[in-house]
Amino acid sequence: MTKNARALEEDLSKARLRLWLRLLKLTQGIETDLRRKLREHHGTTLPRFDVMAALARHPDGLKMSELSSYLKVSNGNVTGIVDRLTQEGLALRISVPGDRRAQIARLTPRGRETFDSMAAEHEAWIDTLLSDLGSEDITTMATLAERVLAKEGTYEHP
Amino acid sequence: MTKNARALEEDLSKARLRLWLRLLKLTQGIETDLRRKLREHHGTTLPRFDVMAALARHPDGLKMSELSSYLKVSNGNVTGIVDRLTQEGLALRISVPGDRRAQIARLTPRGRETFDSMAAEHEAWIDTLLSDLGSEDITTMATLAERVLAKEGTYEHP
Numbered sequence: 152m153t154k155n156a157r158a159l160e161e162d163l164s165k166a167r168l169r170l171w172l173r174l175l176k177l178t179q180g181i182e183t184d185l186r187r188k189l190r191e192h193h194g195t196t197l198p199r200f201d202v203m204a205a206l207a208r209h210p211d212g213l214k215m216s217e218l219s220s221y222l223k224v225s226n227g228n229v230t231g232i233v234d235r236l237t238q239e240g241l242a243l244r245i246s247v248p249g250d251r252r253a254q255i256a257r258l259t260p261r262g263r264e265t266f267d268s269m270a271a272e273h274e275a276w277i278d279t280l281l282s283d284l285g286s287e288d289i290t291t292m293a294t295l296a297e298r299v300l301a302k303e304g305t306y307e308h309p
Numbered sequence: 310m311t312k313n314a315r316a317l318e319e320d321l322s323k324a325r326l327r328l329w330l331r332l333l334k335l336t337q338g339i340e341t342d343l344r345r346k347l348r349e350h351h352g353t354t355l356p357r358f359d360v361m362a363a364l365a366r367h368p369d370g371l372k373m374s375e376l377s378s379y380l381k382v383s384n385g386n387v388t389g390i391v392d393r394l395t396q397e398g399l400a401l402r403i404s405v406p407g408d409r410r411a412q413i414a415r416l417t418p419r420g421r422e423t424f425d426s427m428a429a430e431h432e433a434w435i436d437t438l439l440s441d442l443g444s445e446d447i448t449t450m451a452t453l454a455e456r457v458l459a460k461e462g463t464y465e466h467p
Contacts, residue, residue, distance in 0.1 A: 166447045167439040168432050171339070173454045178336040180461045181329070274326050281325040283460045288453055289324045295442060295450045296331045302441045303338045 181280055188276055193269050198222065200273070202232045203241070203258065203266040212245060212257030241265055339438055346434055351427050356380065358431070360390045361399070361416065361424040370403060370415030399423055
């Protein structure tokens with residue numbers, strides 16, 4: 152590699168690092184904001200919101216193990232959260248026929264209703280936070296994010 | 310608002326939500342990967358790396374309170390981390406003249422060296438993870454991220 156090409160690669164590497172730090176700041180800032188809003192408006196936490204979102208996407212219910220793998224990043228105590236949702240009548244646990252140890256969790260109609268109203272508000276918050284991005288900006292950014300995600304997948308499971 | 314304009318706004322709101330979920334997946338995926346790599350390659354944690362990074366950016370040292378505010382998101386136990394760095398000879402605490410309760414933490418030369426080698430590897434990991442983004446892509450994405458960050462700032466402190 153020529154000296155010049157090496158310098159260009161170094162610049163690119165620094166630029167990627169700066170972009171990463173910026174993306175991290177962006178998502179952490181929004182996440183902090185969402186946690187605060189969920190707490191203040193709904194007395195709830197992000198892991199609990201995420202559990203309800205996963206259950207809402209699976210009306211037939213999810214095994215506890217599936218639910219945990221969906222939420223591996225938000226790091227909440229999935230069992231504890233489902234226990235509390237069940238106590239509050241927002242979710243229920245159903246035994247899996249033929250597997251004595253497995254249980255499926257799903258939202259009750261009231262749980263679904265509660266989630267829907269939080270989700271609508273959540274969408275409106277995100278809409279406001281990203282309101283300076285127009286349709287074209289969104290497509291551009293999503294396409295670039297998708298390209299990194301594809302790479303990330305390759306990289307994690309070589 | 311006409312029916313058509315409302316439908317367009319709804320589409321845009323959904324697109325922003327999808328973009329947000331994608332950005333979250335991207336940063337969480339990379340962060341999970343970095344945590345694993347820091348653990349496996351350096352037996353260290355992300356909060357500890359972040360503390361060392363903050364100290365490395367401030368060669369004259371940082372007050373413990375300043376350090377905490379830098380790291381409010383990574384949620385680590387700053388005091389515990391600095392204690393351990395000090396025990397290992399990577400950082401030291403210095404009393405602030407005229408303020409008996411305040412202490413400044415800074416890296417020792419060996420701490421700086423340790424951090425520099427981790428930081429170089431960290432940059433190389435990010436470079437690989439974002440390698441499918443060229444110079445122009447990086448500028449585009451950084452500009453859009455910056456626009457959201459500017460908004461976010463306004464929004465958090467109205």
